[in-house]
Amino acid sequence: MIAGGGTGGHLFPALAVAEAFLERDARPQILFVGSQKGLEKQVLRKQGFALETIEVASLVGKSWRKKIGSLLLISKSLGQSWRLLRSFQPDLVLGMGGYTSGPVVLAAWAMGKRTAIHEQNVIPGLSNKILGKVVDRVFISFPETAQFFPTPKTFWTGNPVRKRFKAPLPQPPAEDKGLFTIFVFGGSQGAHRLNSSMAEALPLLADLKQRIRVIHQTGPKDYQQMREVYAQQGWAAEVYSFLEEIEMAYARADLIICRAGASTLFELMAMGKAAILVPFPFAANDHQTLNARALEKVGAAFLVADRELNGEFLSNLLRKLINDPAPLKEMGKRAAALAKLEAAQNIVELCYELVRHG
Structure with missing residues (x-):
């Protein structure tokens, strides 16, 4: 069972791990657990993966009233997770981030299931800091993150x-x-600052x-x-709301x-591409x-920095x-040198080892 999603940043690494499981052995049954509002409904069924959803909400960046509502929803999320776990009976539950990961992994741990999480970012969020204390394995994207986990x-x-x-x-x-x-591009949902700055830069x-x-x-x-x-200013641009085959755009780009x-950065590394990175300033x-x-x-x-980006700059x-x-x-070569192309395969092998030997 793979829990996570919401945005492409969490979903696409989870999908990469699912692909690696099936490449190693065609027999595993894989069930994704996501949310109703996430990108997973749009993507996973096209890829042939089963998806179940639970009700989740964030505690970050909300008023106290909404935070109380989100806290009340946690017990419902745990109950829904427990029922899915009882039904599917997974050998392993892997949390890949996003709002669904927390309750599913926590419920699996409480039921005595083998559990693992993947932390994408240099600094882990609150959910993974908590889960890291109880899960069996923690997989990290950056070596600096090791200081936060056993x-x-x-x-x-x-x-x-x-x-x-x-x-x-x-x-x-x-x-x-x-x-x-x-x-x-600004991720699966777009980024207004990138869009507006590009519009200002065109003339x-x-x-x-x-x-x-x-x-x-x-987006x-x-x-x-x-x-x-683009049309008004006479630019022959290719404009998309969402690109299914985004790797083709990477390949064409100078x-x-x-x-x-993190997902975007590791895609840049895998493709060996130079980039102007504009971090989202309100990320946890x-x-x-x-x-x-x-x-x-x-x-x-x-x-x-986001605050420095405008059309003139x-x-x-x-x-x-x-x-x-x-x-x-040269920048692209340096990005490629940082790539860890076997990340998904390494996670899969460590998961098999966990299930076999504990």
Whole structure:
């Protein structure tokens, strides 16, 4: 049983682990547990995985009244998790983050099931800090995270990426030849600051319009507006609300402008791509900034604070890189050197070992 999701940042690593389980052995039965509102309903059934949902809510960033409501919902979430565990009877429960991970893993531990969690970020959230005390295994993306968990059961695996990011990809289309391709995206839900800053930058880059191709995943809220912005200013951009085959956009890009969630960073590493990282400023413990610094400190990415990003800043940086793209290739090589391409397989092997030997 794999618990987690809500956003692509939690769901896609979970999907990578599920793929690795089936690559190792076609026999395992895998059940995902997610939420009704998450991305998992849209993605998992297309991939052929079973999904059950429970009711969950966050305690972070809410008023006291809403926090009380969320606390009351926890007991319901635990009850729903208990019933799913009784029905499915898993050999192992793996929590991959997101609001569903906590109650499912906690209920599994209370029932005596083998349990493990994966922590994506440099600084773990409250839920994983608590779960880390009781689960059998803790898998971490960054070595710095080991200080927050008991050493004997903590393993630095990296963050799993789907096999599509590791497979040979076709060459970029002929129409990309000679163009500087920029891929802009803010995760599965989009990022308004990235969208608005790109819109502001376009008129400042008008003289370079014929040299640039833009691929832009806007998220659902800004999709129509951004399509109109590009059209009105005469840019031949490819604009999407959500990209199913996002690895193709990575492959075509000379530069990627994105947030700094762990899943995004490990996809950049797997693809060996240079990036301008703009951490989401309201992430718990400011973990996206800490994540991004892991790449910035080795020269594998640019780190730009959200408050500093605007059209003028972005256009100036892009102009510099378009006119002198050579540093981006070195940046991509440094990102690739950080990759842990076997993260999903390593997690699967450690899970099998746990089930066999405890």
